[in-house]
Amino acid sequence: MKDKLLKLLYKAYNLKDKIAFFPSIIAIAGAIFAYIMMYLENKGISKYILEFLPELVINDTETARAILTTFIGGLISIMVFSFSMVMILLNQASSNFSPRLLPGLISNRRHQIILGIYLFTIIYCIFILVFIEPSGKKYQLPGFSVLLSIFFMVNSLAAFIYFIHSISQEIQINNILYNIFSSSENRLKKIIEKEKEIDSSKPNSNNWTTYNAKSSGYFNTISTETLLHIAKENNIKIEIVSNKGSYCNEDAILFKVDKKIDNSIIEKIYSNFNFSKSELIDDNYLLAFKQITEVAVKSMSPGINDPGTAINAIDYLSQLFILRVQKQDIDLVQEKNTILIILNSVNFKDLIYNVMAPLRTYCTHDVIIVRKLLVLLENLKKKATLNTYKEVVNNEIDLLLKDAEREIANKNDFNKLKEYISNSNKN
Template sequence: MKNYLYNVINYLVKLESKIAFYPTLMSLGGLFFAFIMYYLESLGISSYLIEHAPLLVVNDTETARSLLTTFVAGLISIMVFSFSLVMILLNQASSNFSPRVLPGLISNRRHQVILGIYISSILYSIFTLVAIEPNGNEYQLPGFSVLLAIVFMTVCLGAFIYFIHSISQAIQVNNILDKIFSTAITRLETLIDAEKESKTDFPDTSNWQVLKSHKSGYFQDLSSNNLINIAKENQCKIEVIPVKGTYVLKGAPIVKYSIDLDEDFVKQIAASFLYSKSELIEDNYVLAFKQITEIALKAMSPGINDPGTAINAIDYLTDLFLLRMHKNDRSCYFYENMPIVKIGTVTFSELLYSVMAALRTYCKHDFVIVTKLFGMLKHLLENQTKYSEQYKKPILQEVENLYQDTIKTHSNSTDLKRIEFLYNELI
């Protein structure tokens, strides 16, 4: 039951990243508010305000109809234009940067709220228009509701102006990079703070029982509390094999456990895995490295040729790698200072190689970018953490790989001397 609730909560959390989530909630709110005002009008709120505060009431039926009709038509036009801008933004981001950045742009809460303001105001205006009696007089006309419609229309105009400003900022590559970077930093800091030191190594799992996946999809998240409770209850240890963000095929091994477990517990373990067809940085910081790397590669493509963006991307990657060096390659959940659940993770060596392999392949012809990559590796070597010695070897290997690729690509003697100098400075 707990695991079922966890999956339901997780599903609702993932819904927040959908572009229609907040607009749907706010449109329901606008509809509900329209019925509240209809009820208040039936109690005579407009007639009361006509006597005590006539300025707060629109007391002319034709004026009210004209205003509300104009509001509905105008708001629909504004909403269509705003949705068109969002689609253009997504298309341009996919073409110029990377398709992977789309989920982050779609989940922009400010844009969702603005679209929600439009839809809720439209629904409110429509139902208020319907509430006007054909032969309206000062007691039948919902004059105060019409005044509120004017207020909502003013809010929508302000929201539209802000939307134009926000959409123009959201499409800028620096802002996209900064958002990806900030989200990844938050996720990494959370993981680092949650790490516990333990001198007890996790036992060999080669002979343990294996649980295979019952479906395919991206392994997005895990009910860690459920696995910990199962491990404590059965006094066993569990290893999660796939890494978050990887695509798990049906029938692939996903879990190893040290003792035979009842079928109910095995089903609970399988239900602890949350699959999805998309990825979010909030769940997997490695995706940030992929996105920033892809933006750098796209910037260096012949069609775009923007080395400045690639340099900015490398700066962000450097900062992320420096923080990643504070995290251990092994991720475990502990109980009484003993590791009972081991989580599959992307090691620092694999992460660095995947990023550098792509950058070396597509950017080695640009001497400025090569110099920047040598500078990144230099910063990583000089960074002092408790895992520095552990990560020193893969960094030096990438220095060697970068050197070998660049000396074969460049022919200018001055460039080659500079590359030789940078290489000798690091080894």
Template sequence: MKQFFIRIRTFYSTLQSKIAFYPSLISLAGFMFALAMIIAEKEGISRNLIEVFPLLVVEDGDTALSVLSTCIGGLISLMVFSFSMVMLLLSQASSNFSPRLLPGLISNKRHQIILGVYLGTIIYNIFTLFSIETSEEKFTLPGFSILLGVIFSIICLGAFIFFIHNISQSIQINNIMDGIYDQATKKLNSTINRENKTETKTIETFPDTGNWHSHTSPKSGYFQNIATQNIINICKEKDIKIYITVPKGLFVLKNIRVLKSDKKLDNETVNAIFSNLNFARGEYIQDNYVLAFKQITEIAVRAMSPGINDPGTAINSIDYLTELFALRMQKNDLGVFSEKGTAYIKMAVVHFDELLYQVMASLRTYCSQDPTVAQKLIWMLAYLKQQPSIEKAYMEAIDEELKVLLKVVSFDSEKDMKTIQKLADNILET
């Protein structure tokens, strides 16, 4: 049963990333509410309202038709304009920053909810329009439903003003990187907290996996999620330990060996384990924090490309990377899952030195000719070396990247070279 709920949660997370998710739900709610109001009108809700607040009820059928028709036409135009603004936002973000940012922008809940409010109000007004009978008897008009339709339309106007403000903020690169940074820190903090609850002795005694039995993946896709508790339960039941040979975020090809076990497993057990591994066609930061490093790095690289030449954005990107790397240094590179002092699962992780190399390799290519950006990279490495309780392997990786950076930087000004060299020497001496 727990495995079923985990799959439902994963499916729900995938749906949330679709731009039509909230609009579809709110549209359905608008349709259901319109039907409920039609039933309420038959019970005489408008008759009761006109006796208490007669000024709020439309008493003329032609006026009611005109009001609702105007609301529907105006909201349709408003919705088309809003959708056009969303598409423009996605196009500019893709061309100016990185195509990898699109999933995060598409899944923006505020944009989805506003578009859903438009659709829900339009659907409600359409069905209310159908229920109007052009009769001389004012009690046959759905006065309360018409009043609600006008109120919902006014709310849509307020939502449109908020939409314009929000979309103007969403296109700003600082806000985009803020969103990426917040998602990555949330994922990293949850991982670090889990590791802090794991006993160090348990991690150190996980056996060598060199001669274990290998199993291939039944399908392809990005390794996105793992139902840890379900797999631990399988390991306890079968008295086994397993090693997942690929880190989260890596694209796994079908029939590639991605699973090892200390004992030979039957097909039923293997299928049960793979059913708790989620492979998808998309990547999301909330599932894989490494994607945040990739996205921010790509923003910096795109900013330093000859076509854009925006070193200011590159420097801002390095600031975000510095904070993320500092947080990443609090995480170990072991990837062991245990329960009650016994380790059952070991999963391959992207080691700190690999992550630092991937980021620095991309930045060196485009930033080695700019003194200010190169200096910012050196400051980043210096800050990372100053982190408390830094592991020796992390220190060695930082020093190695600093030495490589000094070899590739090249400036026409001798002063720039001396400044960079002096700064790097001070860091290497610490």
């Protein structure tokens, strides 16, 4: 029962990234609030306010209907325009930058809330309009509710103005890159801080019992706290073999356990793995390296030819790599100085190769971009504390110079690149 509840909570948590989640919640709130106002109107709230503050109550049926009808039609037009602007943003980001950016743009919380404000006001106005009855001697027009619709309309117009400002900012590649970088940076810093608390080494898991994945998909998240509780409760150690964020095929080795355990415990461990068909940076910082690299490569394509964007992307990659070299290739979770959970991730060698390989393929013809990449690698070599990391960086420098020598026609440009490397090594 607890395992099913955890899965339901995870699915509910993922709903927040869907474009329709918050608008739906706010729209339901609009319907509920309209019914509350209907109840208050039946209790005579408009009649009561009319006696003390008549200027706050609209007491003409035709005026009220005209106001509500105008609000409904106008807001529907505004909502259609806003939705069209979002589609333009997504189409431009996909064609000019990278299709992988779309999930992050769709899950923009501010735009979801603005869409919800529109729906709230439209639904509220529709219900109040239906509530207005033909005039009669004993009938009191819901004037106070109509007055609130004016307030909600003004609020919607303010949200629309903010939306225009926000969408103009979101469409800029600098802001897109910064948002990707910021999410990954925060995630990396948290991991590095946790790693500093570990004072034990990784146990040997070669002879541990292996268990395969039951389904395929992107291995996005895992509940380490629940796994830690299972490990302590059953006196076992667990190693997560599959890399977080990678695509896990069915029947591939998913995790290992240091001893044989009951099937009920195995099922509890399986229930803590969450697979999906998409990737999010909040769940996996490695996706930021992939997205920023794709933006840099796409910007250097003949159809776009935007070296400035590539340089900005490389700057962000440089900052992320400087953080990454402060981290080990594995994550360890301990309890009372005993390692209970081992989390494998993409090692530094594979990570930097996956970033540099496409950049070397598409960008080595541009001497400015090559120099920028050399600056990145040289800074990384200075920041690296492990000799293995430094060896990996030196290897990438050699590969970059070889590709640059082949692609750069002007020998003087290439000699300046070699001169930069020589001066950096002397310093």
